[in-house]
Amino acid sequence: MAPPEIETPRLRLRPLTLADAPWTLELLNDADYVRFVADRGARTPDDARRYLEQGPLAMYERHGVGLLAIERRSDDAALGVCGLLKRDILPDVDLGFALLPAHRSQGYAREAAEAMLAWGRNGLGLHRVAAIVLERNEESILLLRRLGFCRERAIEIEGETLELYVREGGGGAG
Secondary structure, X not given: OOOOOEEOOOEEEEEOOHHHHHHHHHHHOOHHHHHHOOOOOOOOHHHHHHHHHHHHHHHHHHHOOEEEEEEEOOOOOEEEEEXXXXXXXXXXXXXXXXXXXXXXXXXXXXXHHHXXXXXXXXXXXXXXXXXXXXXXXXXXXXXXXXXXXXXXXXXXXXXXXXXXXXXXXXXXXX
């Protein structure tokens, strides 16, 4: 079962579909996405559809959570993704987000993340949410801190050292 559609004053967060492959391909190949998240090896529209099927759509089916498309309500423009993920490597659900370059630094990531955290707290009863981030990804770390996350420790995933941030309790973002 896919997560619900969520609306904020400016945004609509909705489950991804295979129709999102064109802009997903653009996001997956953005230099900052490759540098700070991962190179998913998606070079064609078919690769993007396969990523969607094996990643977000499969996570919806297995866990009822996953990355959602972020759309601007005023014009339905696709801005990026944000969601709660359940990874085998972490005991907690974790927050993930990535925006296309043209839509960064406009408060969209924070607005989407706050909505996802509220859904996690109120809809799923989560009292602890994690986030993993590269130490050099200063902008994401700043956003996580603004959302109430604190650094817990360094962790190693697939040979790479990442920072584990956590947010505990049911309070809202500051």
